[in-house]
Amino acid sequence: MKILGLVGSVRQSGNSEILTKEALLGAEEEGAQVEILRLTDYRVEPCKGCAACLLQERDCVIKDDANFIFAKMAESDGIIVGVPCYILEATAIIKQLIDRGFAPMQQNIMRGKVGGVIVPYATRGWTQNVFQMTNTWLLALGIQVIDQLLIHVQGLSEAPLIQDALEKSRNLGRQVVRAIQTGDASFQGEEGICPICHDRNIRILKDMETVECPVCAVRGSLKIEDGKIRVVFTPEAIARHRWSVENLQRHFSYHLKPSKDFFIKTKTQRKEMAQKYKDYLKKS
Structure with a gap:
């Protein structure tokens, strides 16, 4: 090892x-x-x-x-x-x-x-x-x-x-x-808020109801219990975290790789249109 x-x-x-x-x-x-x-x-x-x-x-x-x-x-x-x-x-x-x-x-x-x-x-x-x-x-x-x-x-x-x-x-x-x-890779340190990365940072989303870990994209909700803030994550939300095998495969296969065909198809057009910006403020 x-x-x-x-x-x-x-x-x-x-x-x-x-x-x-x-x-x-x-x-x-x-x-x-x-x-x-x-x-x-x-x-x-x-x-x-x-x-x-x-x-x-x-x-x-x-x-x-x-x-x-x-x-x-x-x-x-x-x-x-x-x-x-x-x-x-x-x-x-x-x-x-x-x-x-x-x-x-x-x-x-x-x-x-x-x-x-x-x-x-x-x-x-x-x-x-x-x-x-x-x-x-x-x-x-x-x-x-x-x-x-x-x-x-x-x-x-x-x-x-x-x-x-x-x-x-x-x-x-x-x-x-x-x-x-x-074979037990469970977290051994001080427990944080996020159930995946165990950091304590959260984002408040635009609906002003949902929060998420900015790293792992696990979404939850806030509760106040005995005057203390608690973040609640469902098992389903935890399973959909950003770094799961399924989500990473989806990210590459369905979000990024399909751009290859468009990239090839528009190569000449993009090159011609980009010339304007190459010439603009060009150093002599």
């Missing part, structure tokens, strides 16, 4: 790397082989929007390191992501890899794997969107997140001084291995 640690921080031996390595030590204790990649050591270009991966059902055509990263993830049994929170969100490398994820999403090369997330952060109250990004990335790839930790670490590389942070991270590594060994 192999567990891969992915560090989304540019800082070498910073808190994200320290806590990810602590989790990998826990995984080793449970008998796993471990490896680590510092994502910012690799060149990951922005998605070109060319749709080659979608329409030709192939790996991304961009010649950088994204395909290598996804291949390393695919050959592993479990994934542990350590990434700092900067101004409410995860670092930019995570968004880059989300955008480059169409090919591995279609290929289903990671579905059924188990993962965990560790987020060190400095300022309380500035972490609201960080798990939206990590959950979007991992759940879109079919990786079941079994725990996600927010670790308050104010100073640079000070994680070794915080015993509770080390213990929680090491335990996360153990949990990932045990989930693979037992």
